[in-house]
Amino acid sequence: METARPIATPGTEAPLSPWRLFWQRLKRRRIALLGGVILIVLYLVALFAGFIAPYGYQRMDDNGFFHSPTWPRLEGVRLVVPRYQEEPGTFNYHPVAGDTKPIHFFVRGDRYKLFGLIPSTVHLFGTGDKNYPVYLLGADQFGRDEFSRLLYGSQISLSIGIIGILLSFTFGMIIGGISGYSSGWTDSFIMRFCELIMSIPALYLIISLRATFPPGMSSAQVYAMIVIILSFIGWASMARVIRGMTLSLREQQFVLAARSLGQSHLKVIVRHILPNTFSYVIVAATLSVPYYILGEVVLSFLGVGIQEPNASWGNMLTAAQNTEYLKNYPWLLAPGAAIFITVLAFNFLGDGLRDAADTKSL
Amino acid sequence: MWSYVFKRLLHMIPLLLGVSLLTFLLMSLAPGDYYTSLLQNPQISPDVVARLKAQFHLDRPWYIQYFFWLDGVLHGDLGYSMAYHISATTLMVGRMWNTFLLSFFALIIAWGVAVPLGVWAAVKKDSWIDHACSLIAFVGLSVPDVLLSLLALWFAAATGWFPVGGAQSPLYDFMSPAQQFWDRVHHLILPALVLAASSLAGIMRQMRSNLLDTLRTEYVTAARARGLAEGWVVYKHALRNAINPLLTIFGYSLAGLLSGAFIVENIMAWPGLGRLTMEAFFAKDSYLVVDSVVMATALLIAGNFIADLLLAWSDPRIRLE
Numbered sequence: 001m002e003t004a005r006p007i008a009t010p011g012t013e014a015p016l017s018p019w020r021l022f023w024q025r026l027k028r029r030r031i032a033l034l035g036g037v038i039l040i041v042l043y044l045v046a047l048f049a050g051f052i053a054p055y056g057y058q059r060m061d062d063n064g065f066f067h068s069p070t071w072p073r074l075e076g077v078r079l080v081v082p083r084y085q086e087e088p089g090t091f092n093y094h095p096v097a098g099d100t101k102p103i104h105f106f107v108r109g110d111r112y113k114l115f116g117l118i119p120s121t122v123h124l125f126g127t128g129d130k131n132y133p134v135y136l137l138g139a140d141q142f143g144r145d146e147f148s149r150l151l152y153g154s155q156i157s158l159s160i161g162i163i164g165i166l167l168s169f170t171f172g173m174i175i176g177g178i179s180g181y182s183s184g185w186t187d188s189f190i191m192r193f194c195e196l197i198m199s200i201p202a203l204y205l206i207i208s209l210r211a212t213f214p215p216g217m218s219s220a221q222v223y224a225m226i227v228i229i230l231s232f233i234g235w236a237s238m239a240r241v242i243r244g245m246t247l248s249l250r251e252q253q254f255v256l257a258a259r260s261l262g263q264s265h266l267k268v269i270v271r272h273i274l275p276n277t278f279s280y281v282i283v284a285a286t287l288s289v290p291y292y293i294l295g296e297v298v299l300s301f302l303g304v305g306i307q308e309p310n311a312s313w314g315n316m317l318t319a320a321q322n323t324e325y326l327k328n329y330p331w332l333l334a335p336g337a338a339i340f341i342t343v344l345a346f347n348f349l350g351d352g353l354r355d356a357a358d359t360k361s362l
Numbered sequence: 363m364w365s366y367v368f369k370r371l372l373h374m375i376p377l378l379l380g381v382s383l384l385t386f387l388l389m390s391l392a393p394g395d396y397y398t399s400l401l402q403n404p405q406i407s408p409d410v411v412a413r414l415k416a417q418f419h420l421d422r423p424w425y426i427q428y429f430f431w432l433d434g435v436l437h438g439d440l441g442y443s444m445a446y447h448i449s450a451t452t453l454m455v456g457r458m459w460n461t462f463l464l465s466f467f468a469l470i471i472a473w474g475v476a477v478p479l480g481v482w483a484a485v486k487k488d489s490w491i492d493h494a495c496s497l498i499a500f501v502g503l504s505v506p507d508v509l510l511s512l513l514a515l516w517f518a519a520a521t522g523w524f525p526v527g528g529a530q531s532p533l534y535d536f537m538s539p540a541q542q543f544w545d546r547v548h549h550l551i552l553p554a555l556v557l558a559a560s561s562l563a564g565i566m567r568q569m570r571s572n573l574l575d576t577l578r579t580e581y582v583t584a585a586r587a588r589g590l591a592e593g594w595v596v597y598k599h600a601l602r603n604a605i606n607p608l609l610t611i612f613g614y615s616l617a618g619l620l621s622g623a624f625i626v627e628n629i630m631a632w633p634g635l636g637r638l639t640m641e642a643f644f645a646k647d648s649y650l651v652v653d654s655v656v657m658a659t660a661l662l663i664a665g666n667f668i669a670d671l672l673l674a675w676s677d678p679r680i681r682l683e
Contacts, residue, residue: 199377199662203620207643211646317508339506
């Protein structure tokens with residue numbers, strides 16, 4: 001026998017705000033939340049990269065070219081790593097039985113600056129002994145720790161996606177808003193220019209844009225250059241969609257009301273029209289971040305982006321292009337796995353956000 | 363119909379002019395050119411360099427250079443490759459053909475696999491096949507082309523079943539025509555598969571959702587109510603209508619295909635337009651960069667044009683005016 005349900009009392013609760021409803025719909029999509037959690041972890045790790053990485057990104061180990069991954073094992077209550085011995089001249093490393101060193105936490109090691117500001121030498125883990133290295137993902141052709149470089153590289157690769165999106169979407173929204181609102185020849189000029197940019201296959205345009213920058217730039221300049229190039233390409237598609245939305249929004253009564261209250265055209269666009277496109281923009285941004293990350297990866301991979309010795313996921317993969325390296329030292333592909341996980345997480349989250357933004361969905 | 367084709371072709375002209383002008387402007391902003399490095403060579407006198415520069419109009423302002431270039435293009439001459447010392451037209455035709463070949467076979471593989479898989483997933487909705495397909499789609503959408511190409515290289519190097527990069531063997535010129543054909547195919551398989559895999563996921567997802575939408579329509583219910591066999595309903599009534607919207611993403615997927623080809627060519631040493639662009643970029647061979655960007659755009663525009671025609675041909679409701 002079913003228990004009688006209490007009769008709903010209408011009108012006693014305030015209706016949920018659109019954002020609350022959005023959050024409720026999003027909460028039901030486990031896989032989107034999983035994507036979100038993965039991304040939070042990745043960005044936190046990138047933020048604390050210097051602390052978590054056992055070594056500096058430039059530190060080369062003369063006895064560890066292509067060192068194979070060393071996995072800590074549990075010995076009693078301590079984590080230990082064995083000492084590795086190289087078969088002379090082969091870059092094959094074998095653990096020496098019985099010769100181990102425990103892993104300590106908060107050990108002193110290479111210098112780094114936390115958040116780029118606070119100088120420190122404390123690392124989350126390590127053996128503190130040069131002869132007992134902890135290379136979780138092995139070492140590259142210069143004997144640099146792949147795991148540490150992966151973490152330092154994530155600072156560049158992950159942040160470029162976010163900054164690029166912020167820049168290009170801001171421009172795309174404003175230009176698209178102006179284009180749709182003003183109509184006439186401004187509109188058609190902007191739209192023809194967007195079509196021009198979108199008709200060139202992205203990577204070809206990226207390379208021609210890259211050619212306009214001088215060689216020998218500092219790493220900060222290269223970073224800014226990549227952001228500028230990727231944003232220059234990204235704003236066009238955003239502007240086109242926002243223009244389409246603005247065309248219908250500007251006929252709505254609230255725009256007329258704002259105009260009759262004497263607000264300027266720019267203020268109407270920025271304060272009244274663009275906020276109505278936010279739910280679309282947020283979903284589109286989440287789904288576009290991977291393209292920016294991949295843009296950086298491709299540029300650095302081809303040798304025209306982030307330069308050695310700075311680490312980025314793209315330029316780390318350059319070593320894997322050598323088939324001889326690839327065959328014998330497959331851990332050089334680790335940055336590829338990191339890119340895959342990041343892109344997957346963004347796609348999970350973006351898909352969930354899109355479904356949750358759809359007010360008709362349950 | 364023909365007036366539409368004509369109009370579209372006319373529309374391409376300003377677009378290609380704009381693209382070439384933009385690339386020319388960008389290349390003129392580039393610091394230094396091919397001859398700046400020659401000037402540093404003590405074996406070559408500055409007079410020779412100046413003469414060469416004058417011969418290729420590189421001593422003029424960029425907009426004058428542009429008109430010289432445009433004049434050449436209109437006469438079927440894409441200029442001269444300073445780094446390769448051959449006519450850019452010859453170079454371009456060979457490279458474009460390679461890129462076309464790679465993209466074409468990738469397209470056939472991708473559609474040949476994605477459409478049946480999408481149909482299968484939609485017909486067996488919520489079965490393990492459907493779940494497996496959606497997993498493949500998610501993974502496929504997230505695997506970067508760079509990683510996929512590197513994995514393919516690794517596979518080729520580890521098994522030795524496929525050549526590691528390149529478009530033909532060193533001994534190609536000494537082979538019989540049959541061997542030559544097989545050699546080309548053997549080199550093409552792996553890059554085409556990689557490129558196909560990167561666009562497969564999107565098509566499959568779209569096919570599945572299109573067919574599911576169509577299967578929910580009333581005429582499908584009506585067909586079932588008349589007692590038609592399920593196979594007949596799905597393949598004769600629903601599928602025909604579900605494929606139409608897919609053709610619109612055909613044009614859209616071409617842009618991704620060309621960018622994907624750029625990466626695959628550069629990693630797997632496939633001598634196509636993308637690889638040529640990088641080579642020309644590093645050699646500062648500015649005319650060649652412009653040529654390849656314009657040609658890649660032309661490929662893309664032509665592909666979109668064909669997609670529109672295909673759509674009109676398959677959907678009788680669309681009238682092209």
